[in-house]
Amino acid sequence: MASIKDVAKRAHVGVGTVSRLLNGSGYVSAETRNKIERVMKELNYTPNELARNLYHKKTGIIAVLVPNVLNPFFAEFVDYVESELYHAGFKMMLCNTVKEVNAEMEYLDMLNRHIVDGVITGVHSLDVEEYKKIQKPIVALDRYLGEHIPVVTADHRNGGRLAAQILIKNGCTKILHFKGATEVESPYHERHFEFERIAQKNHIRIHSYELERNRFDSEYYVEVVQDVFSKDIEFDGVFAVDRLAIECMNETIRRNRKVPQEVKFVAYDGTYITEMVEPKMTAVVQPIEKLAKESVNLICDLISGTSYVNKQIMLDVEIRKGKTTLI
Amino acid sequence: MASIKDVAKRAHVGVGTVSRLLNGSGYVSAETRNKIERVMKELNYTPNELARNLYHKKTGIIAVLVPNVLNPFFAEFVDYVESELYHAGFKMMLCNTVKEVNAEMEYLDMLNRHIVDGVITGVHSLDVEEYKKIQKPIVALDRYLGEHIPVVTADHRNGGRLAAQILIKNGCTKILHFKGATEVESPYHERHFEFERIAQKNHIRIHSYELERNRFDSEYYVEVVQDVFSKDIEFDGVFAVDRLAIECMNETIRRNRKVPQEVKFVAYDGTYITEMVEPKMTAVVQPIEKLAKESVNLICDLISGTSYVNKQIMLDVEIRKGKTTLI
Structure with missing residues (x-):
């Protein structure tokens, strides 16, 4: 050569x-x-x-950390991020952090070792203090990691409100509400607080079921749904993340209760799988493509030298009506 | 510093x-x-x-090329490959080639430019001749790219046989068979030839519908199913890749035909989505975790200097019975 x-x-x-x-x-x-x-x-x-x-001192590589690319939300996010990065002249290094202890730390360390130019992180495992030590380009999806790390998020508070309103409008009086692990501080959880607040204000009975942290596998969702049914919790409305909402709906149908006549469902995230089931799910839809675009724009800004303090980009969510609610 | x-x-x-x-x-x-x-x-x-x-002259990075990580088969494959690579000391650079013209060529070029140490490719776009020019570590999933590029594949011929046999055993006489674009030579297509052979041998009427190349999006599958129903094609059994089988089943149910009593379904790939729908799909299951493991083992071998000629690793598939067949 x-x-x-x-x-x-x-x-x-x-x-x-x-x-x-x-x-x-x-x-x-x-x-x-x-x-x-x-x-x-x-x-x-x-x-x-x-x-x-x-x-x-540049590699043209951005590390993207997600808990699990099998989760359709992260699959869509990664799909769009990769495409946006490609058009901005970057390649994407992908890490599924759920399976690997210490992987998050290792990828952050790669910033220091000049292997990647930046990190987009959608995971919730490492201590925030670790991030504060790093003065390099990092963008966070749905998490506060310090004032110098920009955050991209959807308007989850409004998402929680929209979900509560549509279930109430549909006449639900006993709502089963699956909520994310609250031990992690994330804008993503604001949907839960707002959902509960609106329900309580309207004197709706609400059963909140808190999920374990970083469990996104099908086995876990099956287990949770079995647990709910074994406890004879009464409900005529359900609010849960896409895959869990689907698992719960399928079990409801198998137990011969009619959807949406007897039980209404609203899913959160609104990924393609909510349109793949029968009946199609009513869902609060996150703007995943825009979340990806903004994350890539921010990481490019940081790499080219822009500094941000307490920068947060919040994007609108919307309700997409399916057949799991009547009105 | x-x-x-x-x-x-x-x-x-x-x-x-x-x-x-x-x-x-x-x-x-x-x-x-x-x-x-x-x-x-x-x-x-x-x-x-x-x-x-x-x-x-090493970077510790392997490029993994898939058409689209939103396709659950590739999402599972990527998920396992990333984990296996991580444990072998490599990071994964991911490329969704469907969205980017020339991306496949560009990633192969990165082998020459010392940015990645190897490529695992699961895409079917570039001319085989391009691969023959490259004397670097490349492993192919389900594709023949030349005698020096090892292939990892499932036993698709047996997969086609198992699918035909179960539909015949269930009494189907008019089968709708969605087949991949045959313009690309791939072991993956052998399921179609075997499926048709067994059906014909048993005097089963078979309608084979050929799909476009590199279209894995939901919109396309919806379009295909609408096309089938608009043409009044008669069928009492369906064989298709996971997402298309699901889309076809949902439309069948919406048109008030009973599954599995009136129409039977067998999906191919058997990813998690076939267990997420109601009724659960009977499926030919690809050993995705093993496919990922073998791909990573082979790329590590090549990087450490092993040469292979006409190496092919073929892994077993199996039938997982769901509720879309009766026996």
């Missing part, structure tokens, strides 16, 4: 000139540039990207 | 000695090693990974 020396020799210029051209790091005349580029083509010369990255 | 020179100076050794230690590239006495490591700690020295990678 041709080296930079071979190129320089054949183009009758110094190695430094070729290097300046490759790295865009100084003046090279148009004539010399043309000559070097022609020789590179003739010799089929491939610049060593690693060497160039070393020079620029 | 401390540099390698600062470390060398304070440890009273040459820069070359520190470099030998960091890179494991030559003899360093135990005493000197201890001294250098103590100084590194004192100075909070972080070795520049890029520089080390340049030295070793």
Whole structure:
């Protein structure tokens, strides 16, 4: 394989000139540039990207941390993020943190070791203090990690309100409400507080069932639904994250209760699976494509030197009516 | 930040000695090693990974190319591959090739430019000739790319046989068979040929509907199902990939035909979504975790210098009975 020396020799210029051209790091005349580029083509010369990255202290790689890409919300998020990053000239390194102890820490460390230029994190495992130590480009999805780390989030408070309102409008009086683990501080949980507040204000009986942290697997959802039914909890309305809402609806149908006549369902996230089941689920839909776009815009800003303090981008959610509510 | 020179100076050794230690590239006495490591700690020295990678011509990164991570088969595959790679000491760079023209070529080029150490490809877009030019570690999922590129695949021929046999055993006489685009040569298609062969041998009427290449989106599946129903194609059994089987079943139920009494369904891939719908789908299940493990084992072999010629690893599939068949 041709080296930079071979190129320089054949183009009758110094190695430094070729290097300046490759790295865009100084003046090279148009004539010399043309000559070097022609020789590179003739010799089929491939610049060593690693060497160039070393020079620029940039790798063009962004690490994206999600708990589990099997969760359709994160699958859609990752799908859009990868596409947005690609168009911004970056490659995506993906990490599923649920399976790996310490993976989150390891990826953050890769920022320091110049392996990735930035991190977009959608996980809730590491102590916030760890993030405060790092002065590098990090963007958080749905989590507060310190004033210098921008947050992208949907308007979950309004999401909780919309869910409560539609169940109340549909005449539900005993609502089963599956809520995320509250031990982690996240804007994502505000839907639960608002949902409970609206329900209580309207004197609706509400049974809140708190889920374990970082459990997104099907087995866990089956277990939770079995637990609910074994406890004979009465309900005529359900509010839960997509997959759990679906699991609960299927068990409800198997127990010969009619959906939506006897039990109404509202799912949260509104990923494609809520449109894949029969009846289609009424859902609060997160703007996943926009969340991805804003996350990528912010990480690009940080990499190009912009600083933010207490930056938060909050995007609208909306209700998509399916067949699991009547009105 | 401390540099390698600062470390060398304070440890009273040459820069070359520190470099030998960091890179494991030559003899360093135990005493000197201890001294250098103590100084590194004192100075909070972080070795520049890029520089080390340049030295070793290794990056520790594997590119994984899939058409679309929203497809649950690829989501599961990616989930397992990431975990296996992590335990083998590699990070995963993920690319969804369906959205990006030229992305596949670009990632292959990254092999040449020393950005990734290997590629695991599950996509079917680029001309096989492009792969033949590359003498670097590449592993293919379900595709023949040349004799030096190992293939990992499930026993799709047997998968097609199992699907045909169960529909026949259930008394189906008019089967709707959705088949992948045949323009691409892939072991994945062998299920279709075997399915048709067994059906014909048993004098079953079969309507084969060929799908477009690289279309895995929900909109397309909805369109296909509407097309089938608008053409009044008669069927009492259906064989299709998971999401399409589900879409077809839902439309069948909406048109008031009973599943499984009037129409039987067998899905192919058997990802988690086939267990998420009601009734649960009978499915031919691909061993996705094993496919991921074998792909990672092979890429590690290739990176460590093993050569393979016409290597193919074929893994067993199995039928998982759900409620969309009677027996």
